[in-house]
Amino acid sequence: MSSTGFTGFTLQFRDLPSVRHIARRLHNYPDVDMGPGRKYKFHLRRQRIRISEILYSGKRTTVYLGRCKNETEVVLKFTDTEDILEEAGAYDVMAAIQGKAVPRVYGALHGKDRRGGNMSCLVMERFGMPLEREFSTLTKRDKAKILDNLVAVHHAGLRHLDFAERNVLVEGDEYRIVDFGQAEEHRTPCKWTYSFLEHLDDDDVNDDAPCVDCEAIKSWAEQMRFWDHGNLRLACAFFVPKSDKLPTQSVIDSMKTVIGLDQDTIYYPEQTRQITVRYFEEIRRRMTAGQSLQELQEQREWITYLVHKQWHDERYVLCILHRFGLVTDLFV
Numbered sequence: 610m611s612s613t614g615f616t617g618f619t620l621q622f623r624d625l626p627s628v629r630h631i632a633r634r635l636h637n638y639p640d641v642d643m644g645p646g647r648k649y650k651f652h653l654r655r656q657r658i659r660i661s662e663i664l665y666s667g668k669r670t671t672v673y674l675g676r677c678k679n680e681t682e683v684v685l686k687f688t689d690t691e692d693i694l695e696e697a698g699a700y701d702v703m704a705a706i707q708g709k710a711v712p713r714v715y716g717a718l719h720g721k722d723r724r725g726g727n728m729s730c731l732v733m734e735r736f737g738m739p740l741e742r743e744f745s746t747l748t749k750r751d752k753a754k755i756l757d758n759l760v761a762v763h764h765a766g767l768r769h770l771d772f773a774e775r776n777v778l779v780e781g782d783e784y785r786i787v788d789f790g791q792a793e794e795h796r797t798p799c800k801w802t803y804s805f806l807e808h809l810d811d812d813d814v815n816d817d818a819p820c821v822d823c824e825a826i827k828s829w830a831e832q833m834r835f836w837d838h839g840n841l842r843l844a845c846a847f848f849v850p851k852s853d854k855l856p857t858q859s860v861i862d863s864m865k866t867v868i869g870l871d872q873d874t875i876y877y878p879e880q881t882r883q884i885t886v887r888y889f890e891e892i893r894r895r896m897t898a899g900q901s902l903q904e905l906q907e908q909r910e911w912i913t914y915l916v917h918k919q920w921h922d923e924r925y926v927l928c929i930l931h932r933f934g935l936v937t938d939l940f941v
């Protein structure tokens with residue numbers, strides 16, 4: 610019997626560098642006895658787990674990479690015991706969507722620190738890496754996958770309450786939502802039935818439709834810009850109505866360029882907007898004339914230069930006209 614009262618698993622921290630991390634507080638570190646609690650089932654055989662790496666280290670939380678006897682990699686998250694219990698409870702509620710919308714969780718292990726206090730960790734499958742891009746920059750299909758996962762969490766009966774890029778893991782083209790320490794019960798069953806993946810062609814959504822009756826999901830879909838509401842976003846800065854003179858949003862996103870090339874000119878926002886629109890109109894003209902996207906991407910600095918040159922030439926003429934009182938507004 611272990612002196613901590615918890616048995617079954619030995620976590621061996623011998624391969625870690627000598628830096629500060631939470632598990633150093635554990636009784637008998639670096640060979641620590643821990644065991645499952647009574648409340649939630651633990652889905653791994655009792656064994657020694659070799660801890661090989663620190664994946665994340667913060668003030669309250671450290672996440673470790675461990676290797677089981679059969680070489681399966683697991684992730685162990687140590688944080689405040691209460692939060693671990695909350696999170697283990699949340700994953701228990703989400704049993705049906707583990708390995709799909711959220712990672713597979715093996716359960717929680719408990720042990721003691723050197724002063725006899727409780728310490729706990731959550732043990733889960735290793736899955737991908739945290740998303741390091743803003744949601745709004747993802748393709749519509751990827752946004753749909755993440756949003757459908759969020760819907761699955763709601764249907765399991767939970768609201769995440771700390772949903773953000775850092776709490777989404779990506780591996781290949783699959784996503785999982787993590788970090789349910791602050792999750793709350795979805796008080797009434799979630800009424801959302803709109804599948805994002807099945808509506809990739811939607812530009813808009815009817816706010817009053819019963820299939821989109823959950824404010825939390827709708828607000829995330831809007832923040833991610835899943836629906837463009839008939840607008841294009843140019844250079845991340847402003848919106849213009851879709852038109853047959855402009856390319857699609859995905860072409861626009863892949864043709865970003867620098868606007869405001871002349872260092873002696875102070876470009877007013879309306880002028881920047883004007884040049885940006887002209888630049889993308891030129892891209893659309895060239896695509897219609899048969900140029901490939903790859904060709905255009907390679908030539909984008911040259912195209913940007915040509916668009917600026919034409920704009921400055923026109924402005925030069927305008928300035929002369931203005932000097933002779935023939936035009937009054939230089940910002941048009």
Ligand SMILES: [Zn+2]
Nearest residue numbers: 763799800823
């Ligand atoms: Zn909901």
